[in-house]
Amino acid sequence: xxxxxxxxxxxxxxxxxxxxxxxxxxxxxxxxxxxxxxxxxxxxxxxxxxxxxxxxxxxxxxxxxxxxxxxxxxxxxxxxxxxxxxxxxxxxxxxxxxxxxxxxxxxxxxxxxxxxxxxxxxxxxxxxxxxxxxxxxxxxxxxxxxxxxxxxxxxxxxxxxxxx
Amino acid sequence: xxxxxxxxxxxxxxxxxxxxxxxxxxxxxxxxxxxxxxxxxxxxxxxxxxxxxxxxxxxxxxxxxxxxxxxxxxxxxxxxxxxxxxxxxxxxxxxxxxxxxxx
Numbered sequence: 001x002x003x004x005x006x007x008x009x010x011x012x013x014x015x016x017x018x019x020x021x022x023x024x025x026x027x028x029x030x031x032x033x034x035x036x037x038x039x040x041x042x043x044x045x046x047x048x049x050x051x052x053x054x055x056x057x058x059x060x061x062x063x064x065x066x067x068x069x070x071x072x073x074x075x076x077x078x079x080x081x082x083x084x085x086x087x088x089x090x091x092x093x094x095x096x097x098x099x100x101x102x103x104x105x106x107x108x109x110x111x112x113x114x115x116x117x118x119x120x121x122x123x124x125x126x127x128x129x130x131x132x133x134x135x136x137x138x139x140x141x142x143x144x145x146x147x148x149x150x151x152x153x154x155x156x157x158x159x160x161x162x163x164x
Numbered sequence: 165x166x167x168x169x170x171x172x173x174x175x176x177x178x179x180x181x182x183x184x185x186x187x188x189x190x191x192x193x194x195x196x197x198x199x200x201x202x203x204x205x206x207x208x209x210x211x212x213x214x215x216x217x218x219x220x221x222x223x224x225x226x227x228x229x230x231x232x233x234x235x236x237x238x239x240x241x242x243x244x245x246x247x248x249x250x251x252x253x254x255x256x257x258x259x260x261x262x263x264x265x266x267x
Contacts, residue, residue: 045209050226086230105228109194113228122220127236131228
């Protein structure tokens with residue numbers, strides 16, 4: 001297998017962990033047991049939410065309610081993404097008691113892209129890279145104190161991310 | 165086989181910043197190959213970060229996460245030399261795990 005070098009300067013400095021680490025962790029048995037502090041609705045893979053087509057349906061499936069826009073949710077995404085296959089998107093918030101953060105792209109075949117579970121003690125800042133089929137709204141939902149807050153930004157996609 | 169997981173975890177004493185880059189095709193199931201045949205979906209569903217016996221971050225991913233996914237987050241606590249265990253499982257049931265030292 002080849003190592004793909006990222007265009008992210010920071011990640012280029014990542015250390016390649018060798019086979020030794022694998023050996024140490026035995027057969028690589030997954031530890032998916034959740035901390036009991038996490039809410040019940042927040043501890044399993046949201047299969048149905050990922051299958052929904054539209055953003056509203058995905059949010060409803062994921063959280064069972066709607067979000068209100070908040071200026072405390074800061075969404076960082078490019079104005080124009082030349083390559084829809086790799087769109088760097090990050091979010092941070094000053095809201096307290098954040099329990100999860102979800103990323104959606106409204107015009108993707110399935111709007112929901114990623115959900116991050118944020119246990120107590122983990123900061124509500126996440127950066128990742130998503131695929132976008134075409135120009136559309138990127139929506140971020142922050143679940144904090146049992147309520148939903150959102151931020152939205154349109155990202156213009158020059159070459160869609162579905163072409164591989 | 166070398167690990168698919170590359171990780172950099174650095175502690176400032178109060179906060180540990182974690183960056184991870186994973187080698188994975190993240191095929192969405194919407195793309196056709198050169199012969200016009202659909203490439204079946206193959207993507208990581210869950211990525212878990214465990215520190216001191218506790219999950220500090222869990223990612224649930226769909227097919228819209230980019231190939232060779234990257235993610236960055238931070239958590240309070242974590243000292244230099246501590247272990248950070250990272251595991252993923254994809255929609256085919258394949259998994260990988262690695263344990264990194266916080267620097």
